[in-house]
Amino acid sequence: MQVIETLAEGLKREIKVVVPVAELQERLDERLADVKDKVRINGFRPGKVPPAHLKKVYGKSIVAELVNDLIRTKPTEILNERGEKSATQPEVAMTEDTDEAERILAAQADLEFSFSYEIIPTFDVQAVDGIKVVREVVEIPESEVEEQVLKIAESARTYETKDGAAENGDRVTMNYLGKVDGVAFEGGTAEDAELVLGSGRFIPGFEDQLVGVKAGDEKVITVTFPAEYPAAELAGKDATFDITVKEVAGPASLEIDDELAKKLGLESAERLREIVREQLEGQFGSITRQKVKRQILDQLDEQYSFEVPQGLVSAEFENIWRQVNTDLEQAGKTFADEDTTEEDARAEYLKLAERRVRLGLVLSEIGAKSGVDVTEEEMQRALYEQLRQFPGQQKEILDYFRNTPGASASLRAPIFEEKVIDQLLSEISVTDKTVTKEELLAEDDEAEGEKAEEKKKAAPKKKAAAKAEAAEGEEAPAPKKKAASKKKAAEDTAE
Incomplete structure (x- = not known):
C-alpha cells in the first residue's frame, strides 16, 4: 500500500492512498477463505464450494466491504502515524468513473482514494503569570434581600373580592379578545385571565384603562403594541381588546412571617x-x-x-x-x-x-x-x-x-x-x-x-x-x- 502526501499548504493536507490490485486480491482471498465454511450454497456440501464459485457469488460484495473498511479506518491510522490531528472529519474522494469502479470491485484494478483535511495547529503554551484580572464583588445589603423577599411575598399575596371599582393594586379577573384591524389575532384571546393593576405585565396603556371597572362591566380598550414587540406581525400596530370583567378583588394584608414562609414550602x-x-x-x-x-x-x-x-x-x-x-x-x-x-x-x-x-x-x-x-x-x-x-x-x-x-x-x-x-x-x-x-x-x-x-x-x-x-x-x-x-x-x- 502506498501513502503519498499530495498537498501540504498551511494547515491543509491531502493524502493519496493506493492499494495495489495484488493486495486487494490477497485481502479478498483471505475473506473468501474465512467464509467458505460458513456459507450454504445449493448443490455443494459445507466447506466444499470451489473458490472460483465463491468469488463469483460473493466477490463484489466482499470487495465492497473491504473498500468501505479501508476508507473508514485508513485515514485515522495514517493521521496517527503522522502524529497529526484533523480539525474536522477528513473528506474522502475516490473515482467516479463507473467502469473503473467495476474493475476495482472485481479486484482487477488498483484501489485509489484520497482524503483531505486541516490539521490542528501546534503552538507553544505561553506563561500566564502576566495575566491580571479584576474580580468585581458585590456585598449584598439587607435592603436588597428584603426587596427580593417582598417580591416573592407579593407573588403569594391573596386577594378578596370587592364590590367597588378597580384601583391600582387590585386584581381584575376577565375575559378578553384582541383584534387588529377588526380581526382577532393569535394569542390575543383568554378567559379568566388575572391581572394585578399597576404590575406592568400587559401592553403599556392596557392596565390604566381598567382602573375604575367593576365586576360585570364590558369595555373596549385601545392600545398600541410597542415597536420592539417580539411578535413582528404585531409590533407598532394599533389593537382593540373586548373586555368582560368577571371579578375585582382587593389585596389582603401582607406579612413577611413564618406563616408566609410555610405557604411557600419553607419552615420559617x-x-x-x-x-x-x-x-x-x-x-x-x-x-x-x-x-x-x-x-x-x-x-x-x-x-x-x-x-x-x-x-x-x-x-x-x-x-x-x-x-x-x-x-x-x-x-x-x-x-x-x-x-x-x-x-x-x-x-x-x-x-x-x-x-x-x-x-x-x-x-x-x-x-x-x-x-x-x-x-x-x-x-x-x-x-x-x-x-x-x-x-x-x-x-x-x-x-x-x-x-x-x-x-x-x-x-x-x-x-x-x-x-x-x-x-x-x-x-x-x-x-x-x-x-x-x-x-x-x-x-x-x-x-x-x-x-x-x-x-x-x-x-x-x-x-x-x-x-x-x-x-x-x-x-x-x-x-x-x-x-x-x-x-x-x-x-x-x-x-
Missing part, C-alpha cells in the same frame, strides 16, 4: 431570607465570573496569533450567522434597520468566529498541559441537567446522546472550558474589588475599548448581537440561544 421567614440571599449571591457571582472570564479571554487573545483551521471557523460562523438572522427575523428587522449592511455584519462575525476558534484551541491546549479532565460524574450531572430542562422528553434526549456521534462532546466541552478557567484563576493575578450592584451590571464600555465600540456600530444592535464579542466566553454564539448552538467545535475537536 429566616430560611426564606437565607435562600433569597443565596440566590442573589449566585446571580451576582455568575456575572462576576463572566466578566473575569472575558478579561482572561481578551488577554489570551492578545498573547496568541496563529493560523486556525478554516473548517472550524466556517462551522462556528454558520452557527453565529444562523442565530443572527433568526434574531433579526423574529424582530422583523433588516441589517439596514440596525445601521449596517449584510456584508459588513458578515465580516465582523467572521472575525468573531475566528477568534473563538483560536481561543478554543488555546484553552484546550492549556487544559491538556495542566492535566484538566472531565469526570464521568460531571458528565452525568450535565446529562441530568439536560433531562431536567426538557421534562417528558427524557427518552428522546437519552437516545440522542447515546446514538449521535459527538453529542457527548457538547456536554463535555463547556465543563472542560470552565475547569480550564478555574485552573487559570489559580495561576494568574486576581484582584478583588468591591462594587455596587449597579456597577457590576453596568456595561464596561471603557474596558471594551474602541474595538467593542466599532463592533457595536457594525453588528446588529439587538441586545445579544451588540454584545457579541463581550459574550464570547459564554456557551452560545451571539446572538444567544438556549440549546443548541454551539461554540465548542474547537474544544471538541482539539482534544
